[in-house]
Amino acid sequence: MSAREKILASLRSSLAGTTPVADPFDATLVDEPWRYAPAERVTRLKELMTAVHSEVLLTNRDEWPKLLSDLLAARNIHKLLLAPNTAHGEVFSDHCQAAQNPLQLLAYDRPIEAWKRELFDDVPASFTGTLAGIAATGTLVVQPNPAEPRLMSLVPPLHIALLNASQIHDNLYQAQQHWPTPMPSNLLLISGPSKTADIEQVLAYGAHGPKDLIVLIVEDA
Amino acid sequence: MSNQRIHTVDVTARNLKANARLSLKDQQLRNNMRSAMDALISKRIISMPDEDERENLRELGNKIRARALSELPDLLEQLEANLTQQGIQVHWASSTDEANAIVLKIAQARNAKQVIKGKSMVSEEMAMNEHLTEHGIEALESDMGEYIIQLDNEKPTHIIMPAIHKNAEQVGRLFEHRLALPYTDDVDSLIQSARGILREKFFHADIGISGVNFAVAETGTLLLVENEGNGRMSTTVPPVHIAVTGIEKVVANLQDTVPLLSLLTRSALGQGITTYVNMISAPRQPGEFDGPEEVHLVLLDNGRSQAFADSELRQTLNCIRCGACMNHCPVYTRIGGQAYGTVYPGPIGKIISPHLLGLENTPDHPSASSLCGACGEVCPVKIPIPALLRRLREENVKSPQQTGQVMDGQGSRYSSAERLLWKGWQYFNSLPWLYKIGTFFATRFAGLTPKNLGPWTQNHSAPKPAARSLHELAKAHLEKKS
Numbered sequence: 001m002s003a004r005e006k007i008l009a010s011l012r013s014s015l016a017g018t019t020p021v022a023d024p025f026d027a028t029l030v031d032e033p034w035r036y037a038p039a040e041r042v043t044r045l046k047e048l049m050t051a052v053h054s055e056v057l058l059t060n061r062d063e064w065p066k067l068l069s070d071l072l073a074a075r076n077i078h079k080l081l082l083a084p085n086t087a088h089g090e091v092f093s094d095h096c097q098a099a100q101n102p103l104q105l106l107a108y109d110r111p112i113e114a115w116k117r118e119l120f121d122d123v124p125a126s127f128t129g130t131l132a133g134i135a136a137t138g139t140l141v142v143q144p145n146p147a148e149p150r151l152m153s154l155v156p157p158l159h160i161a162l163l164n165a166s167q168i169h170d171n172l173y174q175a176q177q178h179w180p181t182p183m184p185s186n187l188l189l190i191s192g193p194s195k196t197a198d199i200e201q202v203l204a205y206g207a208h209g210p211k212d213l214i215v216l217i218v219e220d221a
Numbered sequence: 222m223s224n225q226r227i228h229t230v231d232v233t234a235r236n237l238k239a240n241a242r243l244s245l246k247d248q249q250l251r252n253n254m255r256s257a258m259d260a261l262i263s264k265r266i267i268s269m270p271d272e273d274e275r276e277n278l279r280e281l282g283n284k285i286r287a288r289a290l291s292e293l294p295d296l297l298e299q300l301e302a303n304l305t306q307q308g309i310q311v312h313w314a315s316s317t318d319e320a321n322a323i324v325l326k327i328a329q330a331r332n333a334k335q336v337i338k339g340k341s342m343v344s345e346e347m348a349m350n351e352h353l354t355e356h357g358i359e360a361l362e363s364d365m366g367e368y369i370i371q372l373d374n375e376k377p378t379h380i381i382m383p384a385i386h387k388n389a390e391q392v393g394r395l396f397e398h399r400l401a402l403p404y405t406d407d408v409d410s411l412i413q414s415a416r417g418i419l420r421e422k423f424f425h426a427d428i429g430i431s432g433v434n435f436a437v438a439e440t441g442t443l444l445l446v447e448n449e450g451n452g453r454m455s456t457t458v459p460p461v462h463i464a465v466t467g468i469e470k471v472v473a474n475l476q477d478t479v480p481l482l483s484l485l486t487r488s489a490l491g492q493g494i495t496t497y498v499n500m501i502s503a504p505r506q507p508g509e510f511d512g513p514e515e516v517h518l519v520l521l522d523n524g525r526s527q528a529f530a531d532s533e534l535r536q537t538l539n540c541i542r543c544g545a546c547m548n549h550c551p552v553y554t555r556i557g558g559q560a561y562g563t564v565y566p567g568p569i570g571k572i573i574s575p576h577l578l579g580l581e582n583t584p585d586h587p588s589a590s591s592l593c594g595a596c597g598e599v600c601p602v603k604i605p606i607p608a609l610l611r612r613l614r615e616e617n618v619k620s621p622q623q624t625g626q627v628m629d630g631q632g633s634r635y636s637s638a639e640r641l642l643w644k645g646w647q648y649f650n651s652l653p654w655l656y657k658i659g660t661f662f663a664t665r666f667a668g669l670t671p672k673n674l675g676p677w678t679q680n681h682s683a684p685k686p687a688a689r690s691l692h693e694l695a696k697a698h699l700e701k702k703s
Contacts, residue, residue, distance in 0.1 A: 004313035007468060007522050011294040014530040021291040023473070024284035030479045033274050052496070112458075112511040120424055137494040149511040150457045154450060172494075173479045182307075183440045183475075185503035186457075186512060192496050194450035198366035198382060200253075200389050201260050202408040207365060208416060208423075209450025209497070 027173060034136035034171035041135040041168040042217055048138025052192035053205050054213040060220045065095035068160065068216065072103060072125065079104040081119075081126040081156060083147035088129050088162050108149050119151065125158040133168035133217075134175050134189070140215065141175055142188040150186050159193075159210040164221040235562035235578075237585040244556040250386055254557050257385045261548040264491025265599070282484045283603035285477045286539040293529070296438040296471045297520065303441025307503040309516045317347040320521045324349060324430075324463055327517055328358055331461055333427035337419075339447070339455035340364040341432030342380055342542060343465045343521055345564045346577065349430070360430075363419050363451040365412060372399045378558035380565060381489050381544040386557050419451070429455035429513065433466035434541070435481060436518070439474040441502055443518065446486060448496040456501060462513040464501075468520050469529075469538035481541055484601035489543040524576035527628055533612060534627070537572050539602040546596035546606060552589055561586070568596035572609045580617055581630030587613035660690035 001009070036044055046056040059067050069092075072080060083089040084107050096103055106123065128148045132141040140161055144150040153159050169175040172189075179187065194209030205211055244250060269275040289296060301311045314320035324347075328336065336358055338344060350360040350371070362371045366383035370376065373395055377383035384392070389406040397404040402414055423429075431452055435444040443464050445452050456462045472478060486492045505512035528534045547553045547567025558566035563574040563583065571586040580587075587610050596606040619632040620640065649655055667686040674683050689697075 002313070003315040003319055003522070006315055007313055007520075007526060008294045008297065010522075010526040011297075011468075011529060014526070014535075015291070015294070018291065020295075021284065021288040024281060024288055025476055026281060027476075029274075029277050029281050030483065033271070048493070108510055110510060116424065120420065139494055144509075144512075146508045146510065149509060150453075151511045154453050154457065171479075172482070173476065176475055176479065179475075181440075183442050183500065183502040185307075185501070185506050185509065187500040187502075188453075189494065189498035189500075190496065191494050194448065195496055196365045196412060196449045197490075198364070198369070198384055198449075199387070199392050199408045199411060201257055201382070201385070202389065204409050204412040206416065207412060207449035207451070208363065208419065208454050 030173045031171060034173075036135050036170055041133075041170065042165050042219065044135045045133055045138050045168055046217070049192060049213075049215060052138070052195070054138075054192050054215060056215045056217060058217050058219055061218055064162065064216050064218055065092050066099075068092060068127065069096065069099065069101050069103065071160075071214065075125075075158070077124050077158070078102070079106060079122070079124055081106045081108060081123050081152060083107060083128070083152075086129060086147050089127075089147070092127065108147075108152055112149070112151060119155050123156045125160060126152045126156040127160045127162070128153055130161050130163045130167070131187075132175050132178060133163045134170075134172055135168055136171035137191060139172075139189050139191045141179075142190055143180070143184050144186050144188065145184070150188075153188065153190065154209045157206070157210055158212045158214070159190075160214045160216065161190075162216050162218065165217050165219045166221060168217075235582060237561060237583075237589055240560035240562055241556045241589070244560040247557075249388075249391075250557050251555060253386050253388050254554050257382065258548050258554045261382075261491070261544075265488055265545060265548070266491075268487040268491040268493060278480055278484055279601055279603050281480050282541075282601050283539065285472065285481060286541070286602045287536075289472050289477070290469065290529070290535060290538055292473075293469070293471065296473060297468060299438040300436055300441060300471050303438070304518060307441050309441070309443075309501075309503065309518055312517060312519045313522075314519055315522045317521070317523050320347050320465060320519050320523075321349060321352040323517075323519050324465070325352065325356055325358075327461065327463060327515075328353065328428055329356075331427055331515075333358055333461070335422070335426045336360045336428045336430055337422050337426035337455050337459060338362050338364075338367070339429065339431035339445070339452035340367055340383075341430060341465055342377075342564060343432055343467055344430060345377060346523060347465065347521070349465070361419075361422050361426075363422065363455060364447075365415055365449060365451075368415055368419065369395065372396075376559060376564070378566070379544060379547060380542055380569075386559070423451075423454045423458045426455075426459040428461045428463060429457075429459040431456050431462065431464050433464050433470055433518070434485065435478050436466060436471045437473075437475055437478060438471050442475065443501045444478055444482075445499045445501070446482065446495040446497070447499070448490075448492075450497060453497055453499050456499065457512055460513055461515045461517070462501075462504075463517045463519065465519045465521060467538075468522055468525055469540075481602075485541050485543050488545040488599065488601040524578070524629075528573070528576040531627055534576075534609065536604050537569075537576065537609060539604050540569055540573065541602055542569075543601055545599045545601065549595040549599050551591065551593060551595070568606045568610075569604075572604075572606055572613065575613055575630070576628060579630035580613070580628055581633035583630075584617060584633045587611075587617055657692070660686075660692065664688060664690050664693075 193213040194207045196207040353360040369384040378386040393406040504516040553567040617634045663686045
């Protein structure tokens, strides 16, 4: 008998004569304690994300490209990984061209194997969109895709994410109702830059992922 | 500051009593554990201030786990079917040997030389690192805490915070000796050094290994929580990802993970959510530029189906591995995790390890508790840990004549002399005339009781019967009144 058959047979014989427990899920318990007025969602998300070392900036549809290029300049960053074929990537690329910004824009347009060394050693920052936000926990929902692959929000030391205020949900339960089906190959909840408290519970940021996370919230989108 | 390595208990044996005696003398360990556990206790309660919200959610967590277990074989088959359809290969292992063989076969098929690991307690159960190393494959831990203890050839002391028994000075000395880095006890610098070293390891690794927090049957999703990002690195950068998990980790659907996640991260660390929640449902798809080409899931039994067979002991498998029971345990806090000599320490370790290793190999574990009840009170999925400890004590003294095989190694502490003594005690207390004679002599000859009663009188004064028994006093009192 294979391990599979052995395990399943043992479990089945242990359950012989029993009936499955009814689905106990009660949405009110995970939804009602975590509801906010629309205006409060942005405030709460900002407060919680700031508390874990993220920088959250409120902006609007017209001004975010300039804000982004200013904050990269202030950090002396000359190279940015972004997806030029996404709506936000295109807007920012156009902005840079119009403003004659010397920033080098880089696309993740090859398999990782073709440029792993460069991604690990020579990409100081990345810029991605987000699927949604979650007010209750101060969280971004990020769905990696061919334009913005999985490692884009993980390997560069600085990750900048664009979030539309209208896409901030109250809580995880509410956010789940809007997730794609079937589930994408990878879906991420990101709630700050990477951190650890493994030595004496002293909090240290920049453990294995980004050292800094900046969130641009577009209030009128 | 001394250059010597500060003493920590080197525990490999499973002799809990002997280990505990050593640990209790290690003042450094006790200080480190005390302050860490106090901090974790207060973080948890600060994150769950509303008692109604907390208790209702614990109740829901309990029922969600009970429901998943009540249809476990069906959910496992559903999980397998969905994962397979989405391109994730599912393997089943009855024992840790089988699980290691599966991992090794995958590694050898890829001609792998280096394996990088996210945190996985099941891989500790398997002693996977040792197994891979024996076959010439480097297995390196990447969770900061796990990396630290692997450098020091130790085992995790806590399931969430593996290196919590060490302070920054000890870690600084370790890095100085093992990595030839200049000494510092600055935590940020220590973490940045480890980050630099481990990034290269992620870069070159042939295989990434991880555990699983919840396996969602309905969508075929492996959900992993973490703060560091090493889990995402391990499951994304190398061309192959192998997830190893126990057969009990499955839940019915995605919405079930909402309350469980909230319970898990708040109970474990006092965090409303961890930095990353990583949901993996498929390997790299055509058109995608990263993610592993191959994803495998190894489902391990290793004694779990034994716990599952008994409806009371089955509750052991509710566990979502938050560690709150150990944080609140007065025994664990004083002796640390390594003294248990088992992969899972603390209260949950005392009720799960006998199933993984056999009661005969963990004979002292069910008894190493004052049954104060703290573990049961904080358990996010309401496992009645004290009741299960008592149950295991019973199984542990079951006589060979009693029928019913419940667990491997049952009756390992059965003693005919002790059984006879208790029979006598029962007899003495259930016959009034015998009890009367007994207490009469005991009170009259109280002066003859010995002063030295072995282990008892090492820490307590010897018990001495009163001048008159309670029966006699009550009788005299009633006579006086009438």
